[in-house]
Amino acid sequence: EVQLVQSGAEVKEPGESLKISCKASGYRFVTHWIGWVRQMPGKGLEYMGIIFPGDSDTTYSPTFQGQVTMSADMSTSTATLQWTSLKASDTATYYCTRRGDKSKGMDVWGQGTTVTVSS
Amino acid sequence: QSVLTQPPSVSGAPGQRVTLSCSGTSSNIGAGYDVHWYQQLPGTAPKLLIYGDTNRPSGVPARFSGSKSGTSASLTISGLQAEDEGDYYCQSFDTRLSGSDIFGGGTKLTVL
Numbered sequence: 444e445v446q447l448v449q450s451g452a453e454v455k456e457p458g459e460s461l462k463i464s465c466k467a468s469g470y471r472f473v474t475h476w477i478g479w480v481r482q483m484p485g486k487g488l489e490y491m492g493i494i495f496p497g498d499s500d501t502t503y504s505p506t507f508q509g510q511v512t513m514s515a516d517m518s519t520s521t522a523t524l525q526w527t528s529l530k531a532s533d534t535a536t537y538y539c540t541r542r543g544d545k546s547k548g549m550d551v552w553g554q555g556t557t558v559t560v561s562s
Numbered sequence: 563q564s565v566l567t568q569p570p571s572v573s574g575a576p577g578q579r580v581t582l583s584c585s586g587t588s589s590n591i592g593a594g595y596d597v598h599w600y601q602q603l604p605g606t607a608p609k610l611l612i613y614g615d616t617n618r619p620s621g622v623p624a625r626f627s628g629s630k631s632g633t634s635a636s637l638t639i640s641g642l643q644a645e646d647e648g649d650y651y652c653q654s655f656d657t658r659l660s661g662s663d664i665f666g667g668g669t670k671l672t673v674l
Contacts, residue, residue: 478663480608487564487668488600488608488651504662538607545655545663548598548613555607 445469447553462525465539472520473497566666584652592633
């Protein structure tokens with residue numbers, strides 16, 4: 444079964460750093476893009492960016508460029524999303540997704556990681 | 563404000579047919595980029611419902627269908643069921659935003 448399993452919920456204070464993960468199984472990790480999507484409380488989906496694990500080619504949505512860093516580790520089939528200095532406005536649920544080519548959409552979704560940033 | 567415009571809410575009675583719209587521009591849907599639709603039921607992760615404008619992934623019931631014309635796309639649900647209640651998002655690609663995927667703002671579907 445193709446799956447993306449994300450790391451657990453996090454509670455952090457403003458200014459702290461954070462890395463959340465997304466472990467892929469059931470398919471060849473290096474053959475599909477991994478995208479990240481933010482959903483703030485009570486709001487819609489926002490596309491953050493995408494990474495190709497095979498060569499770490501990464502594209503960020505302009506909104507998130509410079510705000511987060513995406514990476515992928517082929518040896519563990521794990522993608523990560525990290526922040527160096529969290530803000531309260533980063534409070535949201537973050538989903539990782541699998542995408543083949545653009546015509547196929549995001550066909551597999553992780554269960555989501557809820558990040559709460561509060562002092 | 564999302565680049566792809568969706569009505570905030572739509573409602574219908576069980577058994578009815580409802581159509582959800584997704585309006586774009588010449589830099590996304592109108593440029594020929596594929597439109598995908600996602601269903602997010604309460605408290606769950608989104609799920610791919612339609613890909614490549616009109617295609618249903620395996621396991622998605624045939625009462626869900628997609629179409630596209632010009633700068634707009636639509637998702638039609640025939641034979642509405644109570645378990646269809648949730649949020650629906652369209653997604654495409656936009657050349658203006660440094661070449662980035664984009665989501666619509668989402669439509670909340672209420673089954674009366």
